[in-house]
Amino acid sequence: MYDKNKILIGLAVFVVFMTYPFWNNIGSAAYQRPELEKPKNAKDCVESVEFMRAEHMAMLNNWRDEVVRGGEHEYHSTASHQVFQKSLTKTCIKCHENKALFCDKCHATVAVNPYCWDCHVDPKGDMK
Amino acid sequence: MKTLRRDFLKIAAVAALGWGVRPASELLAAGGGGTAREGLLFASRHTVLSGPNALKASRWGMVIDTAKLTDEIVVDVTNICHTTHNVPNIPGNQNLKWIWETSMEHLFLDNYHEYQPETGAKSALALCNHCDNPPCVRVCPTKATFQREDGIVMMDFHRCIGCRYCMAGCPYGSRSFNFKDPRPFIEKVDLNYPTRAMGVVEKCEFCAERLAEGKMPSCVEVSAGAITFGDLDDPESDVRKLLAERFSIRRSPYLGTKPCVYYLV
Numbered sequence: 001m002y003d004k005n006k007i008l009i010g011l012a013v014f015v016v017f018m019t020y021p022f023w024n025n026i027g028s029a030a031y032q033r034p035e036l037e038k039p040k041n042a043k044d045c046v047e048s049v050e051f052m053r054a055e056h057m058a059m060l061n062n063w064r065d066e067v068v069r070g071g072e073h074e075y076h077s078t079a080s081h082q083v084f085q086k087s088l089t090k091t092c093i094k095c096h097e098n099k100a101l102f103c104d105k106c107h108a109t110v111a112v113n114p115y116c117w118d119c120h121v122d123p124k125g126d127m128k
Numbered sequence: 129m130k131t132l133r134r135d136f137l138k139i140a141a142v143a144a145l146g147w148g149v150r151p152a153s154e155l156l157a158a159g160g161g162g163t164a165r166e167g168l169l170f171a172s173r174h175t176v177l178s179g180p181n182a183l184k185a186s187r188w189g190m191v192i193d194t195a196k197l198t199d200e201i202v203v204d205v206t207n208i209c210h211t212t213h214n215v216p217n218i219p220g221n222q223n224l225k226w227i228w229e230t231s232m233e234h235l236f237l238d239n240y241h242e243y244q245p246e247t248g249a250k251s252a253l254a255l256c257n258h259c260d261n262p263p264c265v266r267v268c269p270t271k272a273t274f275q276r277e278d279g280i281v282m283m284d285f286h287r288c289i290g291c292r293y294c295m296a297g298c299p300y301g302s303r304s305f306n307f308k309d310p311r312p313f314i315e316k317v318d319l320n321y322p323t324r325a326m327g328v329v330e331k332c333e334f335c336a337e338r339l340a341e342g343k344m345p346s347c348v349e350v351s352a353g354a355i356t357f358g359d360l361d362d363p364e365s366d367v368r369k370l371l372a373e374r375f376s377i378r379r380s381p382y383l384g385t386k387p388c389v390y391y392l393v
Contacts, residue, residue, distance in 0.1 A: 071176035
């Protein structure tokens with residue numbers, strides 16, 4: 001095999017570089033789910049906690065299409081069989097009053113930056 | 129072999145021509161007559177599934193009585209529309225507006241002349257005409273602007289990419305573009321309605337969000353009877369009664385856009 005040493009050195013550099021995130025994090029604290037502010041005036045969300053945790057982004061995307069494009073404003077919950085209005089600002093924010101203590105906590109921890117609030121108004125935010 | 133190859137090419141050419149013509153002929157055919165209003169000549173329409181309280185119509189339309197429009201009403205109407213929809217107040221050529229006052233000769237370029245009676249209205253309100261055949265909807269590449277079954281030409285601000293084709297397509301100048309972040313220019317934000325982001329086109333939506341809650345458009349409510357709103361397909365509706373009694377005109381009807389805002393003059 002020609003240039004055996006060069007290849008081995010190259011491979012070693014590659015492996016070190018690829019595994020950098022793993023060994024760099026050795027010893028640092030494990031990921032902790034952020035502590036969210038729970039709504040004071042309600043016990044149950046429109047769906048189960050597990051469902052909301054995993055699917056809220058897809059659900060909100062569907063809501064916006066159904067409301068804006070289909071004029072379909074009512075959400076029939078499969079968990080409580082209640083009817084809710086499909087609205088971020090009229091339904092979600094009525095219970096989860098504080099965006100900074102609810103939405104932003106997880107979004108900041110997992111470094112996602114949804115653009116909902118570019119247009120939708122956070123009542124407790126920095127808007128006048 | 130030579131003749132075979134020539135025959136093959138001929139057949140292939142005719143077939144290609146046929147396939148090229150077929151979709152176009154289908155599109156054109158779908159536009160004609162009946163209830164099927166889809167195809168090249170008409171924009172496709174979205175169904176509206178509304179709740180029990182919603183106001184419904186098969187074709188929403190508006191009638192503006194120019195004689196009843198006083199200066200105060202005009203100010204009230206523009207203010208209520210722009211405050212409930214968080215329309216920013218940006219002076220200059222980056223100005224945004226959903227409904228605004230403009231002179232009669234600007235509104236009716238083609239049928240207004242300098243010898244009109246002194247007593248007649250000098251100006252009236254302009255807004256999106258919610259055309260039956262909206263050019264903005266046909267040119268929108270992302271279908272961000274679309275037409276509902278009840279005729280309302282809607283904006284999906286989420287989907288607008290800010291190409292401004294619709295602004296070029298609209299012959300009435302009813303659309304405004306957000307050249308910059310509008311939030312610093314909104315005096316007081318109405319929490320029940322979103323603001324817009326930079327790079328999005330906006331316009332009047334006949335208060336679709338209020339109709340869904342069973343309320344009349346906000347301009348109609350404060351207009352002291354100068355603006356009437358209702359179902360153009362219902363002969364018993366207020367708008368149809370007004371149109372049957374009084375002489376009315378529309379803005380540039382010869383363009384074929386079929387505007388649904390009527391002016392009583």
